[in-house]
Amino acid sequence: HQHLGMADIQRLTDIGGELFDTLVVFENYPLSPEALSEAHGLRVTGLHAHNDVHHPLALIALPGDRLTLDFTYRPDLFGESDIDHLVERFTRVLTTVAEATARLLTHEVGLLTPEEQRRAVEELNDTAREVPSAAVHELFEEQARRSPGATAVVFEDEEVSYARLNARADDLARTLRDLGAGPERLVALAVPRSVEMVAAMLAVLKTGAAYLPIDPDYPDERIAYMLGDAAPALVVVTEATQHLAEAMETPRLLI
Template sequence: MFENYPLSPEALSEVHGLRVTGLHTHNDAYYPLALIALPGDRLTLDFTYRPDLYGESDIDDLVKRFTRVLTTVAEATPRLLTHDVGLLTPEEQRQAVAEFNDTARDVPAVAVHELFEEQARRSPEANAVAFEDEEVSYARLNARADDPARTLCALGVGPIDPDYPGERIAYMLADAAPALVVVTAATEHLAEAAGKPRLLV
């Protein structure tokens, strides 16, 4: 936004031959937050804000950050890149990285499906999956997943660890002579290399 004011009474008199007295200006904050730059012998920057949305401490922090950015740019070489201009103080940077980002937690040494089944026992009616207008609870999703697993186990299906060396997997498939190998996109090449029929899931 650009506003061509304030005007000095002298300037009006020189241009239009008018005499203006008692001139003063007043600003209201129409936006949640605005920065007005007033040119002159010294550049004046004026933050206006809605006090129902921002407190004085919020604006004080903002002024400090803005001043830091302007100082960095003013003192920098022409080769300064935008991403080299930091908005955080060293203490804020440390706090953001070391404290706020301290999310490390102990993870139990169990498989993903075991974690899922435990969650299904803990919160069976909680939503596990939502897509468009359909929501599926943990209990329902667990039952859906168990049905194909039970069917495969009843047919004598056995697992092969995809982390085994390729030669070992090829030997195991040749030795077992399965009628069908169930694979994912990540493991499809293992069955393909062994020349076995495969079902991609």
């Protein structure tokens, strides 16, 4: 029964404000009238424990022949119905675990009531809407026609308009086509996060090919495996990343 005061914990963690706002307590000490009577030669005729906690919400588990679970809460923060719903969910989880005949997976334990599940799936998730049957790059080109001067990408101190980004993507797409990019082909992009990365993605889509994004921060072994496994027709690199594809026989395009 070691104890470390809350003030000590807060000082050691160097966290300002509240550390947490909920508490779970499992009373793990033996406490019964019989045990007290045997230990001290006194006859205890009644025993009642009362717990006060200073957190908005607490769950106290009391072991015994029958496990007792007490929820305590601040009525200025929680209503009785809130706690009723919490108890209902908690009971459902315990019942599910207790009645499971095989190993239970986390996703098989439902926290929502049937009505809450129906509302979440059928009402809140009812986001269906009509969308144009166009590819990503076609939608981008349409936006570039609508608002050519609007900002499309911001990276660090650089801002690029829709018209400028679309023009850069078109130029790169022509080069990619000359190098063999097209439908049913794969182009790897070993390009750091930048305006060039966005332009390269759009350019590949404009050729009809698919792109394989490669994070230059991946370990070299992982990048080599990805390139070897995907076997792209072309690898787009920058000066900072061209070394990642040097060992491959795949053609490289430096941008």
